[in-house]
Amino acid sequence: MTPIASPRPRPEPVRLDFPHTEPPVAGKPMEVAPGILWLRLALPYALDHVNLYLFEDAGGWTLFDTGLGDDRTRAAWDELCGTLLNGRPITRLIVSHAHPDHVGMAGWLHERFAPPLLMPRSEYLLSQLLQRQRTPEVEAGEAAHYRACGVGEEDVGHLLKRGLNYLTRTTGLAHSNRRLASGDRLSIGGRDWRVITGGGHSLEQAMLWCEADRIFLSADQVLARISPNVSVYSMEPQADPLGGYLDSLAELGAMVGEDALVLPGHNLPFRGLPRRTAELTEHHALRCERLAVACGEAPRSCAELVPVLFPRHLDPHQLGFAIGEALAHLNHMVSTGTLAVGEGGDGVLRYRTL
Known part of the structure; x- marks a missing residue:
């Protein structure tokens, strides 16, 4: 399928303020704010790193996120x-969300230090679920989901293998969890932090906001250089995570000022969060416009629309994310009345512009 031109040109990237022009060497932390260490660990993906943060705290360290559960991270x-x-010791472990680069070493760290685990409830339960062995029923449901998206049988087979990655890149979880909920207050390293949660990239991602010292741990919700993946999965195929993500961006843009130091899960720390949330909102609006143009020409399946958003060759790992991301935009457009969706005689869902 020929990529569809955007109905309007892409805006120039916003200028953000970067107090650190270079990251720390992998595995060698550096102080990013008084009492807060920035630790970067390697990932075996195109996005080749994850940022963790250590807080000097009473009797030890509070750790925010863990890294991937692989041999290099161990x-x-x-x-x-x-x-x-x-x-x-690590006396407290805060995990922002259930993705393996953030929760992967939680079980290993629990065995080593037995720190209390603090996670949003839905993120904790999702991680527990994904760390169970896959069943034939789960795989059959995923296969049916991808077929409804219009994915061919060869690619369906490749995509089903991706589900095994979670089991090999996590090390378990503590049996009990202290739930983090939006509005909770935590005292960490002599500072008062407010818990903020947001959907979209994950179900209920936890972030931390210290208003007094103007420091914001954004996890993966707001990154300086890339747009976090916002996807729909087979367990909830009609979900609208993009709607939740846009609501979260609006909340954060109004709450966290231009002067706040943003400590993200990837890329460099920066200042200028309202500029970045506005840019991300515009980014997704342009994607929806491109899909509306494509679906105005003829009804199209999700798989047929992937090249509209990702006009390059995708390996199976990238294809899984691309299908989830495209479907998130399509579901959002259906929920807002921009698109209609219908099932043909072949069982494939196709979208048309209203």
Whole structure:
């Protein structure tokens, strides 16, 4: 399918303020604010890193996110336990959301230090669910979901194999969890933090806001250089995560000022969050406009619309994210009355512009 031109040109990227022009060397933390260490660990993806944050706290460290549960990350944590921590334990573990690059080492760290685990309830339960062995019924449901999106049988087979990745890139979870909910207050490292949660990239991603010191831990909800993946999955095929994500961006843009230091889950720390949330909102509006043009020409399946948003070759790993992201935009447009969806005799859902 020939990529569809945008109905209006893409705006120039906004200018953000970066207090650090270079990240820390992987596994070698640096102080990013008084009492807060920025730790970067490697990932085996195109997005090749994840940011974690350590807070000097009473009797030890509070850790925000864990890294991927693979051998390279285990080796990095083994070294950190002998150097950075210097005999001081991790006394509290905060996990922002259930994606394996953020929760992957939670089980390993629990075995080592037994810190209390703090996670949003839905993120904790989702991670527990995904760490169970896959059943034939689960795979059959996923296959039916991809077929309804118009995915061919060969690609369906490739996409089903992606589900095994979660089991190999996580190390379990503590049996109990202290629920993090929006509006909760935490005292960490002598600062008062407010918990903010937001949907879209995950179900109920936790972020931390210290209004007094103007520091905001955004996890993956707002990143400086990339748009977080916002996807629909087979367990809830008619969900509208993009609507939740746009609501979250509006809330954050109004709450967190231009002067706040944003500590994200990927990319560099920055200032200028309202500029970035406005840019991300516009980014998704342009994507919806491109889909509306394509679906105005003829009814199209989700798989047929993937090249409209991703006009490049995609490997199976990237294709799974692309289908989920395209479907998130399509579901949002159906919910807002921009598109209609119908099922043909072949069982494939197709979308047309109203």
